[in-house]
Amino acid sequence: MKFGEYLKNRRTEIGWTQPDAAAKAGIEQSYLSKLETGKSFPSEDVYQRLVEAFSLDTEAMVAALYPAELDRLREIEAVRKHLLEREHNTRSTTRRWLYAGLAALVAGGALVGLAQIERGGAATHYTYQSYGVVRPGESDDIFDDNPARADEQTISIPDMRGPAYTETVPEGRRMWHLVGANAVLVPAKFAWALIPGFALIIGGLGCFFISRRRP
Incomplete structure (x- = not known):
């Protein structure tokens, strides 16, 4: 909105004629007409008169006017303060x-x-099988001679430990034998x-x- 339009709207809102408004502000009617038509802009002194006569809210006016209009009014201290x-x-x-x-x-x-x-993806897991726990003093062939002692277990692990490996357990030792390998999908962590x-x-x-x- 232009300053002149804002001023005219305020005068109309109050219900004043142009001569009445000019008299209230202590300025010439011709000058008020120039202000309302945008042919002139107020000085610091005239603006203060308009504020008092029209009860202008500088903050509301700054929010309503076009940037180009505000640039023309920047020399007025109250307007400049709100702009800054x-x-x-x-x-x-x-x-x-x-x-x-x-x-x-x-x-x-x-x-x-x-x-x-850790993006995950396909990985190889190795399957090992054990027939049971070989107790201290027993031979590795104990399960061939005594099948009832067998306690078969199968595990799948991600690392290759050779064709066979021995694991120490509380009861003795368990022999693991490689029986296969397969690809598994490892989810991303x-x-x-x-x-x-x-x-x-x-x-x-x-x-x-x-x-x-x-x-």
């Missing part, structure tokens, strides 16, 4: 959006990086971090966009 305050608030808000965007990008990048540490990571990155970019769009 608004510019300061705008810069502060912009900085907050930028900091929030930066924090979101850093956190999102960290989560996406975390998800890449930190796959859950991808979704919040990308969400934070998108949110961070959104914060930067908002900070650039603010007036």
Whole structure:
């Protein structure tokens, strides 16, 4: 909105004619006409008269006028004060959006990086079989001679330990023999971090966009 239009609307709202308003403000009617048509802008002294006569709210007026109009009124102290305050608030808000965007990008990048540490995929697992525990003093063929002593167990492990290996257990020792190998799908350990990571990155970019769009 233009200043003259704002002033005329205020006069009409009060219910004054142009001569009445000029008399209340202590200025010539012709000068008030120039103000309302945008042919002139008030000085500091005239603006103070208009504020008193029209009960103008400078803050509300600054919020309503076009930027080009405000530039013409910047020399008026009350207007300049509100403009500087608004510019300061705008810069502060912009900085907050930028900091929030930066924090979101850093956190999102960290989560996406975390998800890449152990990405999972196919891995080979080796199957070993044991017939039972060989107690101290018994031969390795104990289960051939005494099948009732057998306690078969089968395990699948990710590391290859050779065709056979021996494991010490409280009752004695257990002999493990390789009987096969198969590929298994290992899930990514930190796959859950991808979704919040990308969400934070998108949110961070959104914060930067908002900070650039603010007036």
